[in-house]
Amino acid sequence: MRNWLFLLAVIVLMGVVYNRFNSNSDTDLPIGQTKNANEMPTEENSPPANELTFRIDADQVHQGNLLLVNEEIAVPPNHADAKAVNLFKHQELVDGFGLLDNKIRLSPELTKQFTTMIKHAALDGVKNFLISSGYRSDKEQQALYDQLGPEIAAVPGHSEHSLGLALDVGSTTAQMKDAPEGKWLKQNAWKYGFIVRYPEDKTDITGVIHEPWHIRYVGLPHSAIMQANHWAFEEYLDHLKERKSITTILEGKTYIVYYFPVASNTTLHVPTIGNYEISGNNTDGVIVTVFDIVN
Ligand SMILES: [Zn+2]
Numbered sequence: 122m123r124n125w126l127f128l129l130a131v132i133v134l135m136g137v138v139y140n141r142f143n144s145n146s147d148t149d150l151p152i153g154q155t156k157n158a159n160e161m162p163t164e165e166n167s168p169p170a171n172e173l174t175f176r177i178d179a180d181q182v183h184q185g186n187l188l189l190v191n192e193e194i195a196v197p198p199n200h201a202d203a204k205a206v207n208l209f210k211h212q213e214l215v216d217g218f219g220l221l222d223n224k225i226r227l228s229p230e231l232t233k234q235f236t237t238m239i240k241h242a243a244l245d246g247v248k249n250f251l252i253s254s255g256y257r258s259d260k261e262q263q264a265l266y267d268q269l270g271p272e273i274a275a276v277p278g279h280s281e282h283s284l285g286l287a288l289d290v291g292s293t294t295a296q297m298k299d300a301p302e303g304k305w306l307k308q309n310a311w312k313y314g315f316i317v318r319y320p321e322d323k324t325d326i327t328g329v330i331h332e333p334w335h336i337r338y339v340g341l342p343h344s345a346i347m348q349a350n351h352w353a354f355e356e357y358l359d360h361l362k363e364r365k366s367i368t369t370i371l372e373g374k375t376y377i378v379y380y381f382p383v384a385s386n387t388t389l390h391v392p393t394i395g396n397y398e399i400s401g402n403n404t405d406g407v408i409v410t411v412f413d414i415v416n
Contacts (some may be wrong), residue, residue, distance in 0.1 A: 173393045177407055178386050185400025186340045187408050188284055189358055192276065192328045194403055196259075196283045204228040205256035205285055217243060218250040219293060227255035228285055231338055235288065238313035247305040253334065254289035257282040272330070281318065287337045297333040306336060311348035314340040323353040340398075342369050342376040342410070358402050375414045382406040 183197035190196050208215055209223035214232045217239050227235075239250050257265065262277040274280075281287035292300030307317055316339055319332040339347075339354070346369050347357045361367055361380040368377045381389050383406050391397065395414035401407050 171393055173391050173397075175389055175391075176386060177381070177383050177389055177399070179383060181399065181407055182383050182401035182405065183403055185408075186286060186338060187343060187358070187400035188286070188403035189354060190279060190281050190284055190403065191355065192279055195278045196280070197403060200284065204230070208232065208252070208255070217248070218252055221251055221253040221291065225252055225255045227252070227288060231255075231286065231288070234314060234338055235290075238310065238315060241313070242302070242305050242309065245305065245309075247301045249293040249300070250302050251291040251293050252288055253291045254282060256285045259283055275329075281335075281337055286339075287318065287335060289332075289334045290336055291334055298331075303333040307333065310336055311344040314338055314344050316344050316347055316354060318354060320353065323356075326353045326355050340410075342371050342378065342412075345369065345371055346378070361408065362402075362406070374412065377411045377414070379409045379411070380406055381409065 183200075188197070205226035205228050206214075207223075208220055208225050208227055211229070214227075214229055214236075216236050218236070235252075239248075242248065242250070257280060259277045262275065262280045262283055266274040266277055268274070275282075277283075282289075290302065290306065291297060292302035294300055294302075297303035297306075306315075310317055315336045317333060318335050318337040319327050319329040321331040324330060337354070343357065346352070346367060347354065349369075350357075350360075352360065358380075361378060364380075366377055366379045368375065370376075377395075379391065380402075381387070383401075389407075389409065391409055391411065395411045398410045398412070399407055400410075
């Protein structure tokens with residue numbers, strides 16, 4: 122897609138660190154704000170007008186699009202089924218792709234994100250997509266695990282499919298590793314907020330064999346940052362934790378992604394320079410994504 126050519130100009134500016142949460146220093150200001158010599162360091166109990174203060178409770182660590190699930194980190198207990206619906210019974214959601222069977226469930230929201238992506242693939246002449254698996258309950262994952270074994274299926278409670286944010290995508294013409302659909306996803310999924318979660322050269326990090334068919338929704342700008350830096354999801358979350366924030370520009374729009382540790386109920390201080398989205402990382406903190414930034 123021509124529009125997306127602009128995305129090739131993704132610039133990831135690393136290490137714009139917003140230290141306020143972890144220190145008393147106000148010397149590191151986020152992009153978009155200029156330091157004013159007349160502004161004195163502020164007291165913790167009197168937040169400045171240009172700062173948003175909000176409470177985060179511990180549950181939020183386990184909610185959102187950026188939850189990490191792998192062989193060590195489980196799907197949060199009592200995780201809802203992510204509003205998954207049976208796609209076969211909701212044909213209005215099935216547009217431009219096939220279904221392997223009549224049991225596939227996926228949330229309407231995720232299905233729409235997927236549809237937006239493959240409509241762009243169709244414009245590139247790639248149009249033989251098939252969804253072979255969507256949301257799976259722990260019980261369904263157990264059945265799969267019993268059938269396929271630990272080499273192929275994740276241990277129940279440790280599958281991204283049970284988060285409701287992953288799906289397996291096939292091609293009606295060939296195996297995904299060879300099919301145009303697999304190649305297209307590898308090159309383009311990031312533009313639509315998806316990642317090919319288990320790449321060939323990251324098996325030592327993900328702990329999972331190469332799965333060109335398994336895509337995971339994380340949203341923008343996260344997928345773009347991972348693509349630009351060639352990071353697996355685990356690596357992205359580690360870098361974010363280490364750097365505290367990552368700033369990126371996508372199609373001329375600036376995004377700032379912050380990591381905040383959350384021990385229990387926590388108060389966050391974020392500059393009021395745009396709109397926000399919050400997701401837990403499923404281990405020890407939340408990620409605040411600031412977008413629509415007014416410079
Ligand atoms: Zn999968």
